[in-house]
Amino acid sequence: MESGKSNNETKHGSKSLGGINETLTSIGSSSVLSNLSIVHLFYLAAIVFVTMFLVIPIFTLIISSVSIFFETTRPLPPDFFGYMMKVTWNTILLGILTTLITVGIAIPLALLITKFGVSMPSLWIALLTVPLITPAFISSFATIILLGRTGIITKALKLIGIQFPSIYGLLGLVITQILHTIPYALLIIIAGLQTIPRHIEEVAQSMGSSVLKVQYTIVIPYIYPHILMAGLMVFLTSIGDVGAPLIIGGSYKVIAMEIYSNFISFLGDERIPLIFSTWIIIISVVLVFGLNYLMKLTNVKHKFETGIMKYDIKPVKRWGTFVVAFITILFLLPYVVTVIHSFGTIWANTWLPKSFTLKNYRTVIKDTGPIKNTLILIFTVTPTIVFLGIIFGQMFRTTRWFKWFNYFTLMPFVLPGVVIGVSLLQTYSKVRILGKDLVSSVVILIIAIAVRRLPFVLKTIEAGFSKIDTSQEEAARSLGAKDLKTFLSVVYPQIKPSVYSAIIIGIVKVVTELSSALIIYPPGWQNMSLYIAYYVSEGFISRAAAMSIILILIVGVGTAISNHLSRRDLEKYA
């Protein structure tokens, strides 16, 4: 749009200069076609993609679920609303418990790490964010290994006379969701703590407020928006997850799980996924907007150059390090037992597996399908979403009146994967391409994961874009460079580091994707996540563990390669 303007100006300018030749060439170059430069075609393609595979499916889903209520030929069962309320309450209870506990742990942890000078802060942060690169359900089955009926902690507690209650149900769900969501909460709150100017705390202290009192009268209220944001992330992640309920939910029914089980089961009522999907969309959207309103009320932007307050209190430092280390170990325990289990034979009622073996890995690798499928998904989805991310990033930055579209691209942040899966299948169930059902080809899986993971990649790339001034492009354009050329020569080199980060995040998010895949995997396209879930549900815990470790390794290798490339790139420019 901006280029259109500048083209017009050029045309105008050359006319006033006179000269028939110039006038002719300027008319030629500003014809409608070249005015709509190739960049705009990219924008169009990206918008069409998201509209077709996210916006339209979601609206179709909402409309068809509403129409269910107006259908008289097949009324809903009379006890439906009672059941719906029960499941809703279960879901919200799970969300609230997880959120309160996770945020409650994350706040003191973040305070100790950022402000009270515990030793090796970056180590703890790195370790505590391991769950970010692993699928949620790994914490679920690790919880079973630790706390299940034959789990080692259960056994240890029994020795000292404590009977640990059954973890199948709310308890297990809360535990695994806490394990999985702690990094989100921790990182957001740490980011919040970085925004508090030192002076604010110093003033409070000089008025007689003790260090502890400063924390709860000033610091915590100050990061209230971040705490809300962290809470929102944790809440939405925990209520939208389907992997954990599948593995450890027992008979505790939650919305996401009901959507899934009714969708895949022949016995299920096909109307329930539609109604529940719409219902959870409503809950999420209301929550997001409500929180947005609360955050606006308290939004404080404070420019400062003084850095943040760091306390140097010896005993707090020492005990703080101890506490942080203890919590970190607790949170890493699931991963440790996963590693042990992957090398073990039978592990029940003993402290360690009976014997150690590589058999699990051999068995798991023998079936090359899941690994191959996962790799194919990585190599198709990741480039797609990184490419889309760059297009959208550039579009939102340069064309102001398209910013609202960002609400759509970011939607998957708050929508559970099962909902996206259901909406796509429901909308495109009758579409055929090249004589094949779209929904039974791998294309639909690629599309689903791409749509769902796009916001993560887009956010990363937007962070890179935000550092570039549009005036640079204007300068390049005024020197006569075309849009695409301007972008490739001026803009792209600067966002390259973010593109590499986006690739890493893309890989991680594609590999760990489970919920939408659960809904729509076409025949023969089970990826590793699905296999892990399948192994766990069939009781092959050690195979699940081995597969999980391979999955983490793939993520690790992908990350390392991308890191290496970005470093080489940096050296080239340095």
Next chain:
Amino acid sequence: MHEERYDIRIVNLVKKFGSTTAVNDFNIEIEKGKLVALLGPSGCGKTTLLRLIAGFEKPTSGDIVLRGKVINDVPPQKRNIGIVFQDYAVFPIMNVFDNVAYGLRIKKLPREEINSRVMEYLALVGLTGYEKRMPSQLSGGQQQRVALARALVTNPDLLLLDEPLSNLDAALRLRIRKEIKKIQRKLGITAIFVTHDQEEALSIADKIYVMRRGILMQGGSPREIYNNPKNDFVANFIGKSNIFYGKVVDADENYYKVGIDGSFFNVSRGKYGVDRDIEIDRDVWVSIRPHFLSVRRNGDSSSVNDNDNRINGNLNRGVARVNYIEYLGSYTKGELKLESGLVMEFELSHSSTEELDVKVDDTVSYSISPENIIVGDTIKGTD
């Protein structure tokens, strides 16, 4: 034991950050109820000194004595010191009332008393009626008043202000500066005001301490510092000045004759600069304030004499070329190039004489009274 005359004494204070010495062997004493300005260029250690006094930094060595008590190891919470920062540091999450009430609530005063004191201090800073506002709804100046009320309401022994006006626009700066001074007088509170703006320091302070690279250069009343700088750094930093370096080439009982790159100036001795004699051949710094130059169009020399005929014989005079000139309404300022090549700034106030009507490259005559030139032999450099 007699009652301590000084509210705060700083004794041989040193603060090192690794290899940088931010505060170097600092000694000052501040009398009760005085407002002193701590003045110096950026990075000279003003903030560090303030943070040492407030207790946010531990001294490397030396003592801080508040009301007769060494407070080196007293935590900031127990020092009873009020602080106002450049960036206001109001609590953005509390309304104006709660901001000011914060310290009183910490002290667990009864509700009634908190209410009345908060209202009293809000009235003092002119913010009555703003109690319910959030800081984001206040202008910078209003936020700074909240910060001031908040710092004062707890009745501190000492008020520290770290460049409190720097973030405000010029007009507001003048107004709040006046208000701060008035309030400080009214409450009789001892205050340290940090600034790098010499005009601000001159206008507000009972006493100014000029600091440079962590070292105290000179302390005294604004008048003393301005009229009687102890070294070239102070002479240059306080007020505008032409600073030159030269030698004393001759002296009698009334005057020094100072040579600067081939120009010679008579300077009254004993009046300014140094209190002891400077020997002949000593290297000296010379300060000539721009407004002490009398400039006339060439040929009008008769009027020059009228003003200064008391010391006629020793008047420094000559002709010079106008290098540069600026008309600024109430005064004209510019640059002269003397015959010897020395370049000097001048400033002519229009109220005292008729407007100077010269252009660049015109030749003018100038004169400087020997009483208006300051020399000294403590050379520190001007940066």
